[in-house]
Amino acid sequence: MRLFRLAKILSIASRFGIDEMILEHEPTGRLAALWRSVHFWRRFDSPRAVRLRLALEALGPIFVKFGQVLSTRRDLLPLDIADELAKLQDRVPPFSAEVALAEIEAAYGRPASEVFAEFDATPVASASVAQVHLARLRPEDGGHEVAVKILRPNMLSVIEHDLALLETLAGLLEKLWADGKRLKPREVVAEFAKYLHDELDLMREAANCSQLRRNFTGSTLLLVPEVYWDHCTTTVMVMERMRGIPISQIDALVATGIDLKSLSRAGVEIFFTQVFRDGFFHADMHPGNIFVATEGENRGKYIALDFGIVGTLNDDDKDYLAQNFLAFFRRDYKRVAMAHVEAGWAPADTRIDEFEAAIRAVCEPIFDRPLREISFGRVLLRLFQTSRRFNVEIQPQLVMLQKTLLNVEGLGRQLDPDLDLWTTAKPFLERWMKNQVGWRAFVRAAQQEAPGWARTLPQLPRLVHRALVREPGADIALVLADLAVTQRRQNRLLFVVAALLLALLAFQYF
Structure with a gap:
């Protein structure tokens, strides 16, 4: 089966001339000329960008997602290819209305006409894994305007x-x-x-949407649709209909008076808020999934869509990343090198001074320059070469974060080529670090640990008695003396805990 799939990939690549496109980058050009002479019968009427998009669509959802990511990297791709790959974001060929209605009936056990008061059989968006139709719930279910996401069959x-x-x-x-x-x-x-498997379960996507909406309740920067749980299944998801302009339609945003510079800065803040405040972030932030509200009180806010892929970070990951970001912003390359070794990403015997010098050589040239003057492709390449030299291990759990960073950079580049990413992000990270190590962090940690202390401290005498029983040869007098000391400490600690709890209550209510 794998050989069959590989043969199919090679066949599609040949049919659309992708092999020839790759060989064109060979320095001498001789290999491409030889390849064309061998395949003399092939003639292509469509431009290379169109052929590449069609090939990715023919290869299936994984390759479509790869094209979606590439479409945001206009600094790495020719503009004709980037523009054409952008069509993969929401214009993948849809499946038929008959199939969509059949999927709805299979999900609910009744036809769409009995589930929705109105249902538009023509999809408004079609992506690699699912497509979206507009509908209206029945009056007894609230009559809300909704978007209905239907999973592609046999995915x-x-x-x-x-x-x-x-x-x-x-x-x-x-x-x-x-x-x-x-x-x-x-x-x-x-x-x-x-x-990818998570993305095939629309109940999981609905839960991701609900979590992100809760995280940004009352936000002045981001809107997330409401989920209508009574109408969600593993293959159909129903959510609030959102109105806005796709983030990729720059001219339309300008025509409505949206401030693109403010929008670009807000995008950076939203990303860092998701990563460092919540440890829960939208990990598929290509332009097809991001809209901008242009009407009413929500004007100028981002609208997030498509929550099939999210990333999570634990406290250690967040702390490590924040330290590295801040060290980069402060040009403290020694701290960056030490953080890699302390986290175990680089070998313990790594020469810190040599690693520091190598990181400085890569990063120093990019500071104090607008985004449009920085080739992150070259920076990433040099960082890769540096990591290989010092045997730095790739961390698979951060792959989604790395992908999302590329998406955020691509969006920022489209909105404001002069965006100073460093200046925008540094104050947010500094505030976050203060909250992590200051008085607020102590109060928050005490709140989390206090219930555990209250449960554990009264158990100390029983635990000591159990230790005596298990060790009959122990010096009873010594153990009793230790127990008395422990008891006095316990009393003092209980007093401290009680005082701390009172302080926390005062902190909360006053």
Whole structure:
């Protein structure tokens, strides 16, 4: 089956001339000329960008998602290819209205006409995994205008085949390439597979949407649709209809008077809020999933859509990342190098001074320059070369964060090429770090730990008695003396805990 899928990929690449496009980048040009002479019968009427998009669509959802990410990297791709790949964001060929209605009936056990008061059989958006139709709930269900997301049928088998092929290629890469083991390609593929499988369960996506909406309740920057749980299944998701202009339609945003510079700064703040405040972030932030509200009290706010892929970070990840970001912003490259070693990402015997010098050589040139003058492609390449030299291990759990950072950069570049990413992000990270290590952090930690203290402290005498029973030869007098000291400490600690709880109550209510 894997060989069949590989043969199909090669066949599609040949049909659309992707092989020739790749060989065109060979420095001498001789290999491309030879390849064209061998395949003399092939003639292509469509431009290369159109052929690349059609090839990705023919290859299936994994490759479509790859094209979506590439479409945001206008600094790395020719403009004709970036513009054409942008069509993958919400204009993948839809499945038929008959199939959509059949999927709804299969999900609810009754036809769409009995579930919705109105249902538009023509989709408003069609993506790699699902497509969206507009509808209205029946009056007894509130009569709300809704968006109905329907999973593409038979998606699981297609994705399983592609993942199996990727796993095989990752295994070969690990064995044949010198950097294979350090880059952990099989773990990266496994992480990607987990997120893809999550995306095939629309109940999980609905839960992600609900969580993000709760995190940004009352936000002045971001809107998230409400989920109508009574109408959600694993293959159909129903949510509030949102009105706005796609973030990629820059001219339309300007025509409505939206301040693009403010919008770009707000996007950076939203991203860092999700990552560092919540540890829960939208990990599929390509332009097809981001709109801007242009009417009423929500004017100028971002609208987030499509919550199939989210990322999570634990407290250690957030602390590590924040330290590194702040160190980069402050040009403290020694702190960056030390953080890598302390986290175990680089070997313990790494020469800090040499690692510091290498990081400085990569990062120093990019500071104090607007985004439009920075080639992040070259920066990433040099960072990769540096990490290879110092045997830095790739962290699979942060793959989604890295992908999202690329999306955020692409959006920022489209909205405001002069955006100073560093100046925009630094104050937010500094505030976050103060909250993590200052008095507020102590109060928050005490609130979290107080219930555990209250449960554990009264158990100390029983735990000591259990230790005496298990060790009959122990010096009873010594143990009793230790117990008396422990009891006095316990009393003092209980007093401190009580005082602290009172202080917390006062802090909350006054």
